[in-house]
Amino acid sequence: MIAKDKLNPDDVIIEKDGSKLVIDKISIPFLDGTVVDYKQSLIRNAFQVIANKKAELSCSCGSSFTPKI
Numbered sequence: 001m002i003a004k005d006k007l008n009p010d011d012v013i014i015e016k017d018g019s020k021l022v023i024d025k026i027s028i029p030f031l032d033g034t035v036v037d038y039k040q041s042l043i044r045n046a047f048q049v050i051a052n053k054k055a056e057l058s059c060s061c062g063s064s065f066t067p068k069i
Contacts, residue, residue: 007022008024008025010024010025011023011024011025012024012025012028017038019038019047021036021047030054030067031052031054032054033052033053033054034049034051034052034053034054035049035050035051035052036048036049036050037050046061048061049065052065054067054068055067055068056068056069
């Protein structure tokens with residue numbers, strides 16, 4: 001559940017199959033065209049970046065990346 005008091009008016013909420021992803025305004029250009037998936041496992045449930053054309057490097061867990069400059 002998303003706490004409404006934690007959202008900014010310009011945040012973007014993307015919802016699919018009952019999962020919600022909140023992206024702040026500053027991050028939108030870095031994530032444009034990115035493929036994000038929600039993975040469930042025994043040790044964690046999390047959104048993971050599957051493909052990001054704007055990433056130079058990414059971590060093995062799929063949670064963070066270094067944008068191309």
